[in-house]
Amino acid sequence: MNDWLTTILIFLPVAGALVVAVLPLPRYWAGSLAALVSLIEVGFWITAATKFDFGSADLQFAQQASWLSDLNVSYHVGQYAFSLWLVGATTVVMAACIVYGWWIGRERARAYFSLMLLLTGAIVGVFTAQDLLLFYAFFEAMLIPLYILIGVWGGAGRLRATLTFVIYTVVGSLLMLASIVVYGLQQGTFDLTKMGPSTSTWLFLGFVVAFAIKAPLFPLHGWLPSTYRESPAEVSAVLSGIVGKAGLYGLLRIAIPKFPTVAHDWRIVLLVLASVSLVYGSLLAWRAPDFRGVVLYSSLAQAGLIVLGLFAFNDLGLDGAVLQMVNHALISATLFLLAGMVERRTSTGELALLGGMARGRPALATIVMTTGIIALAVPLSTSFAGEFLILAGVFQQHWAWGAIGATGIVLAAMYMLRAISAVLHEDVGPAVPESALDLRAGELAVVVPLVVCLLALSAYPNLISGHAFGTNKVSSLIGVVK
């Protein structure tokens, strides 16, 4: 039974998607079925988490079945500790987004919910695939539902946005595919747990470019603003919260462990790009004209921070990076959902037109304020814990990275406080109608669990940081790269 857990986590939503697509249910029932499936998925994940042995460094809940035997390609899935946490973030965020989609009543509900469930399965597959071609298949499989979700249910400029998004992603994926094929043929197998390290720079770059586009990192983030602005709020939440993590996970699972010497040689370049992303993203977030702009540029900054942690190549940096990946997934999902809720009340996200929404709306004010201050990594929050570990780790690479990262602390305070005040405080903005309601029960049911997870993690961030790599030793995965 244990071994089947991963496969269940991948294919349960897929099965749910098929059922929802086929059964001629009315909108409400399709939505409730989808929500039920996603909550069952969360339940399965909790089961997996309780059964997981955090003291062991081995792959757990693994399953393998031969697929293309003469190339040594197999269906091999399993979870390490950090994959477990990322799968957990995925299931929780997707459940929240599906419930949100149900609550606001999307058109063409059956198609919508089946696509969301398909997306869930694909993302879980990315985090658990242990075979490179399988990984690639799931990586691409994420793209199809996203393309349709944005293209059909998105905002006014959605067609251009999807086109840009798809072109960027596919270019990266093609490079990655080339790397995968060459690497797999060189090694004679595509199974990640059996492949040895390689010293080829081009293969490394093929992977890194694809992941850097996904994460995203400066300067490959050109698809970011239009896509995040035009997507429906919950799809942006998924994109920023989880799909971006797929790129970062790829760096962690494939690019760094399989190319240790190349990664070491190229670390300065990556650290520079990460630092630039951090500072650039924070500055742009500070002056972004709309709330979504603030959140999307802060995602760019956080991706930079996480890559700083990954390329610190030590326990502190990597544990911090995993913790921050989960943190950011929850935080940006909540922020995008809140952006959606504000937009539904005011028909705009422009900060200049908002303001004073705290008056008479205590629930909205409390949730926005709480999420905002966790997002800016106020000390004692879980995001501070992640940021502290990352910067302490990368500081040991060279003090300059730590110093640049420390400026991120100040910049985050600046942009987040500006955004919060622009929405909640001062005069009531021209776009805020008197009749705009406080957060209703359905909306609270979506964001409050996310906030509660964040608060619980703030009390005990060690849940993730101390249990990200078996026996808490990063060397179990990647060996210590000096």
Next chain:
Amino acid sequence: MIDAAAWVCLLLPLASAIAITLAGTRVSRRLTGYVSTITTMGAFAAAVVAFIGLLGESPEDRTHTTTAWTWLSAGPYHFGLTLLTDQLSVVMMLIVTGVGSLIIAYSLGYMDREDEERRFFAYMSLFVFSMLLLVQANNLLILLAGWGMVGLSSYLLIGFYQERPVAIAAAKKAFVMNAFGDATMALALFLLIEHTGQLDYAGVFATSPQSGTAANLIALGLLGGAVAKSAQVPLHTWLPDAMEGPTPVSALIHAATMVTAGVYLIVRCHTLFENAYIVEDLAAALGAITLVMAGLIALVQTDIKKVIAYSTMSQIGYMFVGAGLGAYPNAMFHLMTHAFFKALLFLAAGIAIHALTGEQDIRRLAGVGKLMPYTKIVFLIGTLALVGIFPFAGFFSKDSILAASLDRGWYGATIFVIGVVGALLTGLYAFRLYFVVFTGEPSPFAREHYHAHQGKEGPVSMLWTVGVLAVLSCVGGLLQFAPFWDPLSKWLDPVDAPIATATSWEEWFASGLSLSAGLLGIFIAWSIYAAKRRPAPKPVTLFEKKFYWDELYDLVWYRSTESLTRGLYAFVERPLIAGSLTAVTSAFGLGSRELSTAQNGLVRSYALALAGGIAVLAVVFLAAR
């Protein structure tokens, strides 16, 4: 038992904050005030229990640590959620919860009938929790956590009147400046992790580098945080703006407790500072500069709260001088007495402000003392304590710092002189304030707008709390009178042995000189403002403009970042986005158009292409043979 008391002390305010937040509008506003007050008093009781417990032990045993769980870990590094109850932390706990509960009780009256009272008390409880976390932490990470949370509570409370853009701007400014301090502290912690592998006090103090660049940088980073939190030059500009918050907030956070956290940090980590003499001396220098500059600015301020705020800045300068020169118990003693009389001053001013419907301009408040005799008396007590007149509290604490400075060679002597000048200024600005506001004939405004509260000067909760503080300001100083008895120094000795202690004659000399300077200041103020023997001098523009610090920072930090961001948007982001959206698609279009010219519809060119292709294939096949 001590450990349990420590946890109770810490968690009661947190429970109060959470309860008030969750209860929302379901409970009455009064109730939230009572909950907040009673929990803080409960925390004070727990602190007293801890103190009594420590009293019963021998000095070597007075260090108790208790861990809840490992908060964060990574590889070989572990950081626990650990509390420390020792001589120093218990003193701070008593001050924070004691003065805190008085101020929160005061707020019951002050904030009555405010729309958002509940939010206020939730934030106040959150603040008390954060401050306790800061002083009870056993490792630098949890201290930093409390440090940041205190900054957060300050932001929430300064921006309490959230419809006012000025208040919001002040709140943001305070937070961002403190975030800068957080960043420098984080860098110091990274250095410590690199050199010692841990952040627990005991381990760090034992194994951190004893000298050299690393030691200096560590101390400098910590000093950066302390300077930001305690509003010393050059990170002081947020404090006057913070007066936008309600008066109890100014009293609790910006006088008695939060701003003194920097002093606590230096005293607690004195080992690290002693490993970096230059930085410790720098701390003293910054304190000296601040105390004079703030005193000068206070001379020309016309807002009653701003005068008291600059006075706070100046007095913390004294504490920095004390801590920076190594007279740790003296600095802590002044911290304690300052908490009493500064809170008293703010709260007494608050009674006047409350009675005159929120007016804070001293020219309009002039003469209100005639209408409010009780307030006048308590304010006078506070002012006398501030200036350091025997036997009020400030006399004992402030002079002991000056005395200790004589123990530090020529550097200390220079600072001593500055300190005496500061005493003169203190007497001058403090009594200017007293004479203008509380003596003489009431101004027309005061007469017109004064409204008594049910026959008394203010709500009962405001009056009795102020009374308690007045009593403390009278007798609090008697705790320690260095030549004769010094129980506080003896109590704190195992934790922070001073490296500068004054001899008896230094004590008398310092006391005498500073007392004379204070009296001189009072005399000058009296002759200008009370007896009106001389005309008031025209305010110096430099002082009125607060030495142009705000303008400097606006230019250097704010405007430059703004231009940088605008430049990035225009020259990097727009081309990048435009490039992505249009260039990518047009590149494909261009390529497609170029290629399609081969499909020109001419049979003959197709035939030529066929022939050419066959010829190439033939050659290839022949060659491959």
Next chain:
Amino acid sequence: MHGPEIQWYVILSAILFTTGALGVMLRRSPLIILLSVEIMLNAANLLLIAFSRLHGREDGQIFAISVMAVAASEVVVGLGLIVAMGRRHVDLDVDKLRTLRG
């Protein structure tokens, strides 16, 4: 074996093929192009039969008959198209007939 040597057949076939190819590429009237295609096909036929006689097997001759059948069908279609074009008074100039383009 009597008759000319094989090389003469090859040379003749090459000349014929080249003539046909040049005709296809250089002439503008579709009728002439069709004619040139026929010449190319017959050149191939000639070669097939010559080598069939050389090797003494019938395979080449059978192949040549299939080629003739294909040539005939293709001529029918081509001439039919040309006659239809002529009836509609379309200019019989291959350079002008270019509507089917990319």
